[in-house]
Amino acid sequence: MLARWYIRANSCYKCGDHYPGIFREFEYLMLLFVRFTAPPKITEILKPVRFIHGQRSDLSWEVTGFKPKEIEIVVLLTRKRKEQLTLFVWKFPKDEKRSCQIEEGVPLVDIKDGCERVNSFTAEPPRCVQLKNGTFSVKCLIGFCPDVSEDDGAQMTVKVHHKILKTPLEKSVKFDVEVPPTMTEIKMPTGIVHGDKVALTWEVNGFNPQAIEIAVLVKRKVDQEAKELFHWQIPEKEKQTIPSDINPSVKETTQVNSFTAEVAKIKQTDNGTFSVNCSATMCADVSRDNGAEFTVRVKHTAMENPLTGCVTLHVAAPPTITDILLPTDITHGDCSTLSWSVSGFNPRPIEIA
Numbered sequence: 001m002l003a004r005w006y007i008r009a010n011s012c013y014k015c016g017d018h019y020p021g022i023f024r025e026f027e028y029l030m031l032l033f034v035r036f037t038a039p040p041k042i043t044e045i046l047k048p049v050r051f052i053h054g055q056r057s058d059l060s061w062e063v064t065g066f067k068p069k070e071i072e073i074v075v076l077l078t079r080k081r082k083e084q085l086t087l088f089v090w091k092f093p094k095d096e097k098r099s100c101q102i103e104e105g106v107p108l109v110d111i112k113d114g115c116e117r118v119n120s121f122t123a124e125p126p127r128c129v130q131l132k133n134g135t136f137s138v139k140c141l142i143g144f145c146p147d148v149s150e151d152d153g154a155q156m157t158v159k160v161h162h163k164i165l166k167t168p169l170e171k172s173v174k175f176d177v178e179v180p181p182t183m184t185e186i187k188m189p190t191g192i193v194h195g196d197k198v199a200l201t202w203e204v205n206g207f208n209p210q211a212i213e214i215a216v217l218v219k220r221k222v223d224q225e226a227k228e229l230f231h232w233q234i235p236e237k238e239k240q241t242i243p244s245d246i247n248p249s250v251k252e253t254t255q256v257n258s259f260t261a262e263v264a265k266i267k268q269t270d271n272g273t274f275s276v277n278c279s280a281t282m283c284a285d286v287s288r289d290n291g292a293e294f295t296v297r298v299k300h301t302a303m304e305n306p307l308t309g310c311v312t313l314h315v316a317a318p319p320t321i322t323d324i325l326l327p328t329d330i331t332h333g334d335c336s337t338l339s340w341s342v343s344g345f346n347p348r349p350i351e352i353a
């Protein structure tokens with residue numbers, strides 16, 4: 001009858017069978033040393049929801065479940081229209097006698113030969129730790145501070161080499177780097193006079209991706225809430241490789257007297273970001289527009305809260321004067337009244353001589 005054996009890895013066993021005989025008992029001993037191997041597994045690369053230009057974020061992954069402990073982890077970077085770079089190579093140190101069972105593990109060796117250090121990426125060599133089941137694990141962490149001009153559209157690849165693997169394991173992550181927009185002050189001429197046709201202009205600059213919403217609102221003194229004048233919505237498209245003008249789609253808006261505008265156009269700059277020059281034209285009306293608040297509100301995926309700019313409109317109006325009214329009959333020695341009216345002016349201060 002065969003016995004069922006439960007064998008533990010890396011253990012030494014002494015086995016004996018007893019055969020009773022007529023003259024003597026025969027015993028034999030067998031020494032058995034068992035080794036087992038296991039291929040590594042690599043987790044998905046953990047990344048933030050979005051990559052923001054100039055803001056550090058972490059990229060992390062784990063290589064686990066492998067045996068023996070000798071392993072090599074290579075981190076590669078491929079940028080747009082550039083050759084692939086080797087960022088980091090980490091190997092288990094040769095002739096390492098320290099046990100990986102210690103809590104902090106054993107650091108892998110950072111191989112610098114053949115690697116190119118890139119400012120956007122920083123990392124410390126990871127550590128190899130032995131798990132309770134006898135296999136090994138390495139947790140990797142890279143700091144990434146993206147530059148939109150270099151890293152937008154780039155791809156980072158992790159390759160894992162191990163003696164059990166016929167081909168390396170690979171995991172990749174692509175970088176879509178977002179840049180929040182900035183907005184200039186809303187410019188308008190000084191001394192707006194009733195009846196003048198004036199332009200209010202502003203720029204929304206330096207954003208990526210190109211999808212953006214720009215809303216223009218006005219709140220007059222008689223209004224409880226601001227009314228939307230124009231709403232420009234620029235959709236996301238395949239990224240352009242050269243600067244170009246793109247006509248956005250425009251949502252229907254509530255038209256308010258006094259204001260007109262042309263559809264804003266988006267332009268891609270040499271560094272890959274986008275900009276929009278905007279303008280609205282106002283035919284100034286002192287009764288409606290004086291004291292009104294003109295607001296621009298910008299929404300973009302790289303911002304949690306909208307970007308807002310606001311100006312208060314000051315519309316002046318020149319005074320008009322009526323003819324001076326005289327009594328029909330003026331007699332010598334009588335006190336008579338001369339009257340006239342000055343009206344329609346703004347602001348209030350006036351001098352009458």
